[in-house]
Amino acid sequence: MSKYTEEQLEEELKTQEYKYGFYTDIESDTFPVGLNEDVVRAISKKKNEPQWMTDWRLEAFRIWEKMEEPEWANVHYEKPKFQDIAYYSAPKKKPKLNSLDEVDPELLDTFKRLGISLDEQKKLANVAVDIVMDSVSVATTFKKTLGEKGIIFMPISEAIQEHPELVRKYLGTVVPTTDNFYAALNSAVFSDGSFCYIPKGVKCPMELSTYFRINEGGTGQFERTLVVADKGSYVSYLEGCTAPSRDENQLHAAVVELIAMDDAEIKYSTVQNWYPGNKEGKGGVYNFVTKRGLCENNAKISWTQVETGSAVTWKYPSCVLKGNNSVGEFYSIAVTNNHQQADTGTKMIHLGKNTRSTIISKGISAGKSQNSYRGLVQINSRAENARNFSQCDSLLMGNECGAHTFPYIETKNKSAQIEHEATTSKIGEDQLFYCNQRGIDTEKAIALIVNGFSKEVLNKLPMEFAVEAQKLLEISLEGSVG
Amino acid sequence: MLKIENLKAEINGKAILKGLNIEVKAGEVHAIMGPNGAGKSTLANVIAGKEEYEVTGGSIELNNEDISELAPEERAHNGVFLSFQYPVEIPGVSVTNFIKTAINETRKAKGLEDMPAKDMLKMIREKSELLEIDRKFLSRSLNEGFSGGEKKRNEIFQMAMLEPKLAILDETDSGLDIDALRIVANGVNKLKSKDNAVIVITHYQRLLDYIVPDFVHVLHDGKIVKTGDASLALELEAKGYDWIKQELV
Ligand SMILES: Nc1ncnc2c1ncn2[C@@H]1O[C@H](COP(=O)(O)OP(=O)(O)OP(=O)(O)O)[C@@H](O)[C@H]1O
Numbered sequence: 001m002s003k004y005t006e007e008q009l010e011e012e013l014k015t016q017e018y019k020y021g022f023y024t025d026i027e028s029d030t031f032p033v034g035l036n037e038d039v040v041r042a043i044s045k046k047k048n049e050p051q052w053m054t055d056w057r058l059e060a061f062r063i064w065e066k067m068e069e070p071e072w073a074n075v076h077y078e079k080p081k082f083q084d085i086a087y088y089s090a091p092k093k094k095p096k097l098n099s100l101d102e103v104d105p106e107l108l109d110t111f112k113r114l115g116i117s118l119d120e121q122k123k124l125a126n127v128a129v130d131i132v133m134d135s136v137s138v139a140t141t142f143k144k145t146l147g148e149k150g151i152i153f154m155p156i157s158e159a160i161q162e163h164p165e166l167v168r169k170y171l172g173t174v175v176p177t178t179d180n181f182y183a184a185l186n187s188a189v190f191s192d193g194s195f196c197y198i199p200k201g202v203k204c205p206m207e208l209s210t211y212f213r214i215n216e217g218g219t220g221q222f223e224r225t226l227v228v229a230d231k232g233s234y235v236s237y238l239e240g241c242t243a244p245s246r247d248e249n250q251l252h253a254a255v256v257e258l259i260a261m262d263d264a265e266i267k268y269s270t271v272q273n274w275y276p277g278n279k280e281g282k283g284g285v286y287n288f289v290t291k292r293g294l295c296e297n298n299a300k301i302s303w304t305q306v307e308t309g310s311a312v313t314w315k316y317p318s319c320v321l322k323g324n325n326s327v328g329e330f331y332s333i334a335v336t337n338n339h340q341q342a343d344t345g346t347k348m349i350h351l352g353k354n355t356r357s358t359i360i361s362k363g364i365s366a367g368k369s370q371n372s373y374r375g376l377v378q379i380n381s382r383a384e385n386a387r388n389f390s391q392c393d394s395l396l397m398g399n400e401c402g403a404h405t406f407p408y409i410e411t412k413n414k415s416a417q418i419e420h421e422a423t424t425s426k427i428g429e430d431q432l433f434y435c436n437q438r439g440i441d442t443e444k445a446i447a448l449i450v451n452g453f454s455k456e457v458l459n460k461l462p463m464e465f466a467v468e469a470q471k472l473l474e475i476s477l478e479g480s481v482g
Numbered sequence: 483m484l485k486i487e488n489l490k491a492e493i494n495g496k497a498i499l500k501g502l503n504i505e506v507k508a509g510e511v512h513a514i515m516g517p518n519g520a521g522k523s524t525l526a527n528v529i530a531g532k533e534e535y536e537v538t539g540g541s542i543e544l545n546n547e548d549i550s551e552l553a554p555e556e557r558a559h560n561g562v563f564l565s566f567q568y569p570v571e572i573p574g575v576s577v578t579n580f581i582k583t584a585i586n587e588t589r590k591a592k593g594l595e596d597m598p599a600k601d602m603l604k605m606i607r608e609k610s611e612l613l614e615i616d617r618k619f620l621s622r623s624l625n626e627g628f629s630g631g632e633k634k635r636n637e638i639f640q641m642a643m644l645e646p647k648l649a650i651l652d653e654t655d656s657g658l659d660i661d662a663l664r665i666v667a668n669g670v671n672k673l674k675s676k677d678n679a680v681i682v683i684t685h686y687q688r689l690l691d692y693i694v695p696d697f698v699h700v701l702h703d704g705k706i707v708k709t710g711d712a713s714l715a716l717e718l719e720a721k722g723y724d725w726i727k728q729e730l731v
């Protein structure tokens with residue numbers, strides 16, 4: 001395509017507006033549905049991005065256009081119609097609310113059931129953490145305290161403006177645009193997300209957190225997160241989400257890239273609770289996420305996740321252990337109920353010497369759901385003395401659900417030590433009766449047993465998050481027996 | 483306290499209890515003995531409300547209230563406790579967490595607040611001393627990897643914590659070594675009062691040297707076929723069950 005000036009773009013957008021009935025309503029401004037190069041340009045322009053960013057997106061779009069949607073995951077769903085999605089939706093300018101009465105009652109109910117304190121509910125409802133409401137970050141906090149340590153934590157759209165050199169240097173270096181179908185799509189149209197940079201030797205003094213939430217019916221969410229921990233630094237990053245019920249399938253295709261330089265450590269914790277669809281399996285969020293971290297020498301990345309939501313989850317947080325003595329960890333709890341389908345796991349790519357990885361995966365399936373663990377441990381030829389320990393436990397409730405474990409191991413170095421353990425168990429009538437006999441009703445008994453089953457992973461979460469996650473497990477399994 | 487009349491129960495269509503009568507008053511200790519497969523554990527489970535068993539006749543009253551329609555947890559809230567013959571394992575749930583949940587769920591059912599942590603701690607300390615339980619033990623996953631004897635002792639620890647009105651001990655003595663038997667029996671005796679009652683199911687006279695029963699019943703083929711005082715247990719120990727079976731013919 002020939003040179004494309006700002007004016008030309010504007011001109012063309014005008015005609016597009018006409019053609020597609022482009023609208024901006026007062027509540028939210030949403031692009032018309034569909035995806036083409038102009039929409040990609042328009043997103044970039046809307047965000048006032050520099051040319052390199054626009055070009056980067058366009059390149060990703062062109063790659064995506066030629067790609068096929070993957071079929072290999074052990075999940076079955078109606079493919080999203082990519083031309084029926086609106087690719088940009090700015091949030092309603094949220095007024096500062098005076099009281100909780102003004103907040104979406106459904107959201108409040110979720111907060112309450114999660115046991116989030118009133119104070120925190122207020123904060124969450126009108127933003128104190130860096131909340132991503134729909135596609136654009138509405139606000140950022142902590143900035144000042146963090147700023148004093150030189151830590152950058154802001155919406156990625158702002159980072160593109162304020163720290164273009166950093167974003168440009170690292171964006172797409174861990175998950176290239178060519179990586180997979182969803183990553184390419186995300187690269188072309190990502191609307192917002194978070195950017196975090198921890199300077200050399202700095203230990204981030206607080207947990208960094210974002211709350212993601214899907215808001216507009218029919219808008220795909222394409223979050224982009226980039227965390228860079230410079231040499232010898234440390235950061236713990238929390239990502240959580242709650243979403244009110246939706247009747248329509250919603251696509252979510254996020255990309256998260258982590259970079260841990262020499263001697264740095266990143267802990268990335270996720271509690272994911274998107275709308276799973278109703279009991280019959282209607283509606284619910286499609287969650288196709290690419291998460292990957294790169295470890296340099298002596299660096300460490302830990303992924304901890306509690307997945308309870310989404311109709312379909314396809315997600316493999318991975319570690320590329322490039323540096324010598326680097327460490328990758330993956331701790332996961334995935335709960336599926338009713339008609340949910342989850343295909344999750346991790347990839348541990350051992351490139352450096354003495355690299356170590358640990359995988360602890362706990363799958364809990366209830367109802368008619370299907371829960372698959374898919375993990376790849378790859379030891380490359382230069383990775384002397386690499387070690388991996390994997391443990392995959394599945395807990396089944398009832399006879400209609402399924403748990404599947406697909407461990408893949410590829411070793412090109414004889415010194416590798418790999419251990420894999422897997423168990424499948426069922427919540428037994430006898431266990432339930434035992435609890436009942438002690439005065440614990442069945443619902444609570446299940447929660448207790450599930451929490452016990454998940455303990456090794458729950459223990460890895462930061463304290464407050466662990467409490468929330470436990471409650472979430474209870475809520476997601478409500479009504480799963482009886 | 484407990485009044486069972488003409489109780490009939492079956493499992494998978496197979497009749498196990500065939501018109502059983504027993505009455506236990508507050509302050510009493512009853513022993514139930516009987517051959518393997520007679521229906522002793524079945525009786526215990528039916529009193530506790532295990533749903534697999536179908537009650538096909540008769541009544542179970544606890545403190546003059548028919549409990550046969552209540553869910554097992556409701557019976558527990560009303561003060562029924564069963565020390566299991568085969569306690570189950572719950573991986574990842576510590577003894578402490580389990581008992582805390584049990585106590586607080588029972589309190590919740592009664593409209594009470596959670597027990598303050600301070601009180602809970604005090605109680606745990608007292609009861610674990612009573613039963614000579616090492617505190618480290620309480621942090622382990624419930625029954626996971628416990629020896630047979632440890633499981634039984636843990637059952638009685640839970641009983642001590644929950645302070646039931648009616649405790650049914652199903653072969654709590656099997657698996658206990660001689661010292662443990664004495665400790666556990668002493669514990670049970672200390673917890674006894676004029677307001678509660680205990681039913682011990684056992685095969686051995688030995689336990690009854692420590693926990694002296696007011697009544698000894700013989701359960702055979704789904705019925706109580708003989709009732710006597712503590713001396714009946716000695717007689718059974720000496721003679722076995724055949725003479726009773728013969729009396730029945
Ligand atoms: N689920 C079941 N299905 C079929 N039969 C059962 C079932 N559970 C128990 N039974 C039978 O019921 C009968 C009574 O069993 P129960 O466990 O009450 O005996 P018990 O008197 O406690 O014996 P023991 O002294 O060996 O503990 C036995 O014949 C047993 O096989």
Ligand SMILES: [Mg+2]
Nearest residue numbers: 522523524567
């Ligand atoms: Mg028995």
